[in-house]
Amino acid sequence: MPDTHPSVLAMGEPLLEFNAAAEGTLESSTAFHIGFGGDTSNMAIAARRSGVSSGYLTRVGDDAFGQALAELWRREGIDTTHVVTEPGGATGIYFITRHGDGKHAFTYRRAGSPASRLTPDDVPLPAVAAARLLHISGITQAISPSACDAAFHAMETARAHSTLVSYDPNHRPALWPTARARAIVMRSAELADIVLPNLDEGRLLTGVCEPADVLAEFAARGPAIVALKMGADGVLLGAEGRTTHVPAHRVVPTDATGAGDTFDGAFAARLLDGDSPLEAARYAVIAAALTTTGHGAVGPIPTADAVRRAGAA
Template identity: 30%
Template sequence: MEVAILGECMVELSQQPDGHYKMGFGGDTLNTAIYLSRSGGRCDYFTAIGDDLYSAQMKAEWQKEGVGVNNVITRAGANSGLYIIENDDHGERHFHYWRDTAPARELLTIAPDIFTILMDYPLLFLTGITLSIYSDADRETLFAFLKRYRLNGGRVVFDNNYRPRNWHSQADAIHAYQSMMENTDIALISLEDEIALYGEHQVEACMERWISKGVCELVVKNGEQGCTAYHQQQYVFVPLPNVVKPLDTTAAGDSFNGAYLAARMQGKPLEGCITDAQHCAGVVIMHKGAIIDKGIPLQPGDLA
């Protein structure tokens, strides 16, 4: 089983302990794709990049990671987006973006056949950041496709990653998220983003909002407080196996998603999927940058 992942990847500059910056690449959906692949899953990435040197290097690195790139569109004369990560004393990250003219924003317009191709995938993963990069018209086109996709047997996986600066207003974001909820089968969401968007601090109320829209599988990620999940009309709480002080939380949720989906594709039970995801995220947050060195084991039983 392969997962189609829809989103944007950018050039990343991450602050190092000595104050210098290391160049890499990242973006929530691409991070998920890589950690899914490293966890034994298979996925194809759907995005658009520029024809600049850095874009070519990014695509080559994705291939080395085992991420499918046959559906990556190259836009002539364009440059991919750029972001800088700075970390405070608590390991929390602060982002600065240069992405307004990135070709990924136009993917649904410049590659209209993408929807026909996506129909062949059993799972489609996207995030709130994916929604935010598209125009209002392209988002409505996407929602209409998701309805057809689900009627055709496909299942939609959504992470609620919310970045206020990516939206014209909070009201616009809430409107888009409401439409997305109605077209989601599996939601892997963070309470932090629910608080930022809705002001909702209670896990139970947050879960009810998603379940009431028809989401049949839900995981609420709540940092050190562990995860609360809903599946097959059952609720389960899974605490963190270890609580650590993070060095960099950049891809905590993204790596969780990748490991969760890989475990799910391998047929593991819900709690096993969450435990694998927690282990993976726990390793990633102890290293700088979104994509850690490939040789670092992501699970307790893995060999370096």
């Protein structure tokens, strides 16, 4: 056990990434770059690189993929006290291919993964109570009913111990039916202090179209902060009784994978360090923009120094 619990505790499913080196279909690809994914793992790393202590709660297999993830977290200084390694478990993986239209295709092999066997028993009360912020996503809930139960148990435990709850819907239609996603996401917004949807999923889940209306639908569930992520249009922030548009930081993007996760982690880190929501959002849009300038989800996540330099430029 570490002497101190991390300030940020994220929970969900990590994945090993196989990113095709060249454009084309999966079967025509001959080389892949190994990378790392899993939205909540990305968030934990983004928070850590922005300067707060951060830990991850999940289950992985004792296979080479699980070992590669464990090595990643060790390098990044992520607390893995609550990562359970399952003998014989097959850690989830995914393939990214790029097609001529500039679109990415994601192909997952994650059904039956160790993370999908998360249960409420995996949620450590002392660590959740001691954390300053718990981060959960809709993917954490979508991977299995027991993982969904674990997510709700973690959020309720956090609330009972004054740990902030940060929640990103990260809706993935392939993982669960939209009607179920809608019910679970909107209930989670009631348990959260900070809700971090993107505009597309926000529209789908709330049924309204205008960004301000989408934001209002989430805010009506009670979170103190809603940050609606709008890609190159930046963020619409609802906090402290005001709605403020925070423009995106201008970059030439090459791969937006993980921009939302980086926003979430950078935003949490700055809030915990005492920034106002608006100051934290201004920092986090720079961090998120910088991640779009490199390939893969984790590699290009910037450090606090890199964000400060870009902001001053």
